[in-house]
Amino acid sequence: MWSRRRLIGSLAAAPLVTGCDRLTYSEGFRDGLRAAEGLTMAAQRLISNRSALAREFDEADLSPVFRSNGTRHPGSPAYAAHAAAGFADWRLRIDGLVARPLALSMAQIRSLPARTQITRHDCVEGWSAIGKWTGVPLKLLLDGAGASPRARYIVFHCADDMGPVRYYESIDMVDALHPQTILAWALNGQPLPIANGAPLRLRVERQLGYKHAKYVERIEAVASLAAIGGGKGGYWEDRGDYEWYAGI
Numbered sequence: 001m002w003s004r005r006r007l008i009g010s011l012a013a014a015p016l017v018t019g020c021d022r023l024t025y026s027e028g029f030r031d032g033l034r035a036a037e038g039l040t041m042a043a044q045r046l047i048s049n050r051s052a053l054a055r056e057f058d059e060a061d062l063s064p065v066f067r068s069n070g071t072r073h074p075g076s077p078a079y080a081a082h083a084a085a086g087f088a089d090w091r092l093r094i095d096g097l098v099a100r101p102l103a104l105s106m107a108q109i110r111s112l113p114a115r116t117q118i119t120r121h122d123c124v125e126g127w128s129a130i131g132k133w134t135g136v137p138l139k140l141l142l143d144g145a146g147a148s149p150r151a152r153y154i155v156f157h158c159a160d161d162m163g164p165v166r167y168y169e170s171i172d173m174v175d176a177l178h179p180q181t182i183l184a185w186a187l188n189g190q191p192l193p194i195a196n197g198a199p200l201r202l203r204v205e206r207q208l209g210y211k212h213a214k215y216v217e218r219i220e221a222v223a224s225l226a227a228i229g230g231g232k233g234g235y236w237e238d239r240g241d242y243e244w245y246a247g248i
């Protein structure tokens, strides 16, 4: 049985960078890759670029207003009830290819080690904004749930209806384990506003705006995206509007 106490203890004790990560980010490992026969320059560039940090800014750079886009309020009565209760009964579920499926309250999530980062958000519609985000590293949650090595993608299921379907997005493990990939619960030092995805939204800083799922209620580890939604890895991707890979 996975008690609440053990859960918090285990998540809180989890180091932010361990095992594979340290290997991926260490210079020695990259040197090894460089030397590896048959690996093209383009592939090397891709690997090192994708694990690099996105630029972080100063307080002075913050946009006066961080605008919102897409859903500004998931209209459902269920969401409205959660908002009215200050999201006290909201649960983030973590399931799929994990050893220990979790359902975490916002109080539990806020008590976990947090990362704060000031980054620029770039929307394909042609606007950018700089905001300060605070949240729990996704890696910590995945380690806490015991994500399987068979997991190749992480899917974010959202609470907002887009007509008959709900918004969802997905990222691969390179982005999922990236140190700046967090589930944010604060924007500019304040609780995350509803317009920006309360109570919890993804920040995946090496990707364009539509990948940053708002109103996240479930995180699913999967080996393939084929059986999720329309099979293309996201709401916009299924419609054929945007590409799944939106790296910046």
Ligand SMILES: Nc1nc2c(c(=O)[nH]1)N[C@H]1C(S)=C(S)[C@@H](COP(=O)(O)O)O[C@H]1N2
Pocket: 066, 067, 068, 069, 070, 071, 122, 123, 124, 158, 159, 160, 167, 168, 195, 196, 197, 209, 210, 211, 212, 213, 214, 215
């Ligand atoms: N659940 C959900 N997530 C979403 C969207 C949405 O409509 N619903 N819009 C996306 C788009 S296109 C962008 S640019 C950002 C906007 O985030 P913001 O509202 O905090 O500016 O959220 C992304 N995540």
Ligand SMILES: [Mo]
Pocket: 069, 122, 123, 124, 125, 209, 210
């Ligand atoms: Mo966007």
